[in-house]
Amino acid sequence: MTVEPAAYSDEVLSVRGLGTRYAFQGASVPAVRDFSLSVREGEIVGLVGESGSGKSTVLKSILGMLKPPAEVTSDGIFLDGRDLREVSAKEMRRIRGGRLAMVFQDPINSFNPAWTIGNQFRRVLSLHCPHLHRRDYDAEILRLLNRVGIDGRGKLNSYPFEFSQGQLQRIMIAVACASPDLRVLLADEPTTSLDVTIEAQVLELLRDLREERGLAMVLVTHDLSVVAEMCDKVVVMYAGRVVEVAEVHDLFERPQHPYTRQLLKAIPDFPHDGRRLYAMRGAVPRLDEEVPGCTFAPRCDAHLGDVCDEVPPVLREIGPDGRRSACHKANHATSLEETDDGVR
Numbered sequence: 001m002t003v004e005p006a007a008y009s010d011e012v013l014s015v016r017g018l019g020t021r022y023a024f025q026g027a028s029v030p031a032v033r034d035f036s037l038s039v040r041e042g043e044i045v046g047l048v049g050e051s052g053s054g055k056s057t058v059l060k061s062i063l064g065m066l067k068p069p070a071e072v073t074s075d076g077i078f079l080d081g082r083d084l085r086e087v088s089a090k091e092m093r094r095i096r097g098g099r100l101a102m103v104f105q106d107p108i109n110s111f112n113p114a115w116t117i118g119n120q121f122r123r124v125l126s127l128h129c130p131h132l133h134r135r136d137y138d139a140e141i142l143r144l145l146n147r148v149g150i151d152g153r154g155k156l157n158s159y160p161f162e163f164s165q166g167q168l169q170r171i172m173i174a175v176a177c178a179s180p181d182l183r184v185l186l187a188d189e190p191t192t193s194l195d196v197t198i199e200a201q202v203l204e205l206l207r208d209l210r211e212e213r214g215l216a217m218v219l220v221t222h223d224l225s226v227v228a229e230m231c232d233k234v235v236v237m238y239a240g241r242v243v244e245v246a247e248v249h250d251l252f253e254r255p256q257h258p259y260t261r262q263l264l265k266a267i268p269d270f271p272h273d274g275r276r277l278y279a280m281r282g283a284v285p286r287l288d289e290e291v292p293g294c295t296f297a298p299r300c301d302a303h304l305g306d307v308c309d310e311v312p313p314v315l316r317e318i319g320p321d322g323r324r325s326a327c328h329k330a331n332h333a334t335s336l337e338e339t340d341d342g343v344r
């Protein structure tokens with residue numbers, strides 16, 4: 001199938017119709033279905049959804065990291081208009097960590113335990129910073145580490161196990177941002193193991209990189225306050241599918257999908273009024289469970305009846321600025337105003 005290249009000149013990353021399947025108990029099961037995303041230069045797109053909804057799978061699929069028995073299909077993954085499906089394995093190794101980098105959710109498993117941090121870092125510089133002289137590597141590593149709040153002096157010969165989880169997470173961010181050609185950073189929970197002070201510092205660094213270089217980001221986080229603070233646009237996933245896309249203010253002020261509404265209801269108020277926190281009932285369906293209608297229907301508090309149980313909703317445009325929702329209720333409304341009845 002031929003797909004037109006990126007529609008906007010400033011669109012740096014475009015993912016169309018991504019599907020990822022994993023091998024599970026002898027069968028191939030879908031973890032991500034028909035996922036699309038568009039990220040412009042300097043834009044930070046938040047990717048949110050409960051545990052198991054497929055967020056990390058999306059990022060790993062974009063980066064071309066999943067190997068058989070996992071299966072990745074798409075109608076195109078474009079980086080600066082170039083379809084990554086057509087890039088050779090050798091060139092992909094240059095792009096990965098060069099123009100497109102990822103900060104992994106699990107820092108300890110992202111480093112080679114048998115190599116010192118200095119050696120791992122030097123290897124990245126030799127691959128992605130060809131203009132830098134070898135004798136300047138260590139000074140550059142110390143500078144990059146300093147930006148994430150780590151004084152690396154005397155620590156470059158240490159092994160990953162000699163650092164704390166939070167330090168490793170920051171080192172990984174420093175490694176990911178080492179390439180001067182970096183265009184898009186895929187950041188999977190980049191601040192989960194950091195205390196609030198360091199978290200604020202890392203978020204500030206990411207914002208600076210966006211200002212300085214027009215770096216675009218896909219930011220996966222469970223923390224909706226980080227989304228509110230950092231993101232321009234938000235993609236909400238549920239059970240492997242996109243259920244809502246909105247500009248960040250619109251999402252918080254007028255969530256359209258019942259799943260998004262229920263997610264927002266689960267945020268504690270501050271100061272806390274003593275009421276019990278809202279907990280969403282039920283759980284995300286298993287990957288091998290075929291749900292005939294809307295996958296969220298069994299947990300939905302705005303359930304319309306048979307249509308929700310029997311007909312899968314389509315992700316449809318419901319407003320300006322790429323606003324989309326996959327919900328029979330939102331899709332049946334003729335305008336956003338009609339469905340704007342606050343958080344139910």
Ligand SMILES: Nc1ncnc2c1ncn2[C@@H]1O[C@H](COP(=O)(O)OP(=O)(O)OP(=O)(O)O)[C@@H](O)[C@H]1O
Pocket residue numbers: 022023024031049050051052053054055056057058105287
């Ligand atoms: N390598 C794998 N093999 C088989 N199933 C997998 C594999 N990796 C992930 N899965 C399954 O795919 C689904 C999506 O997983 P994924 O890690 O993408 O979710 P997530 O949204 O990132 O969750 P979390 O918020 O907990 O990180 C889950 O049901 C998970 O069990």
Ligand SMILES: [Mg+2]
Pocket residue numbers: 055056057105188
């Ligand atoms: Mg994950």
